[in-house]
Amino acid sequence: MSGYVGDLSPKQENALQEFRKAVSDSIKPKHDDHYLLRWLRARDFDVKKAEKMHSEALEWRAALGADTILETYQEIPVIEKYRTGGVLGRDKSGCPIYIDPYGLIDIKGLLRSAKKIDLMRKFVHVMETVDKMCEEESKKCGRKVNALTVIYDLSGVGWNHISKPAADMYLTIVETAESKYPEVLKKVFVINSPKMFPVIWSVVRPFLHENTAKKVAVLAGNYQEALLKEIDADQLPMCYGGTLTDPDGDPRCRTHEYYNQAVPHSAMTCTTIGRGSTLQLEYEVHKPNSALRYEFLTEGYDVGFGVFRKSSRERLKAGDMETVLPTQRSNSHLVPEDGAVECDIPGIYVVRFDNTYSWARSKKLHYLIEVLEVSTRNSSSSSLSNQAEAAPTQEDICQS
Secondary structure, eight states: OBBBBBBBHHHHHHHHHHHHHHHHTTTTTTTOOHHHHHHHHHHTTTTTHHHHHHHHHHHHHHHHHHGHHHHHHHHHHHHHHOOEEEEEEEEEESSEEEEOOOOGOOOOHHHHHOOHHHHHHHHHHHHOOOOOHHHHHHHTTOOOOEEEEEEOOEEEEEEEEGGGHHHHHHHHHHHHHHHSSSSSSEEEEEEETTTHHHHHHHHGGSSSOHHHHTTTOOOOHHHHHHHHHHHGGGSSBBGGGGGGGGGTOSSSSSOOOOOOOOOGGGGGGGOOOOOOOEEEEEEEEEOOOOOOEEEEESSSSSEEEEEEESSSSSOOOOOSEEEEEEEEEEEETTTOEEEEEEOOOOOEEEEEEEEETTTOOOOEEEEEEEEEOOOOOHHHSBBBBOOOOOOEEEEEEEOO
């Protein structure tokens, strides 16, 4: 049985009755069986776990003011102007469609210009708006509408979109959606996924309930055809195969652009590289098709940066190692440097900060380095799990 209204097993029906009684003092008149079953499905019809989840969500809602946020929410200009995503149209069953062209966002720039709590409040405002839309649609069409169809457009997504601050914020939202708005998703379509998508999925997948993961469809090739099976053309932007455009004719219906500001020092390790010296950090990568993600800045002056690979822990000079990313001087004192290198071959990857050209000045460096490894879960489908935040096996400051 699916666990939805009208398709319950005797065991599920008993769990619903027990759960309804357990939460009767805390739910509102509009919270019908459709609502109650969301919490039960999210905890595999374990009444005690569902009750605990529901109670924690109510406390969270009270602390954040979720019940009144539609009336009290005050827009933050930078968030309204530069965030991506929004509700646009309805699918064929009347469910609102949330489209997020995530590749257009400068997530780190946004995080440096807005507080995380304000971004979270915006997320809550969006979810409460969707809930209101579903109520209105239910009255309009005479049947229950209580789910959301999502389209994630990953065109343009790069390593900067999964930098440490960006990933932390996104995963916080994913976890909040799972625990505070369970079983709201009807279907998630991922389109224009980049080569690095397995790494992205490895970061996100551990935070998703199995029911949610099953609703994610990664579309390749002619994704327009698949979208149009679920969405009428006049409800889908032209750039995705529909006929909908902005009033000015923009086929995407939304564009975003923002400038990166400084990387917060508090998220990074701080050290000093002496004049005429180098700093080498070693990271062991165990599995192919992984990635080494980096972010750094210097105070006052530039520094050289390169990535190398070797097969043993023997201390080697740069010229004796395989070059992965050639050393170049970076103006990281003017613009923070960030990115990632693909680690197709397992081995020991050496991140090397080079100050050998400077005999007069030492350099104060702030850095954040992470290894993202892809692994296969034990399941019928090829899923992935996160192996991020590997610590360096060695930190070495030496004279050239």
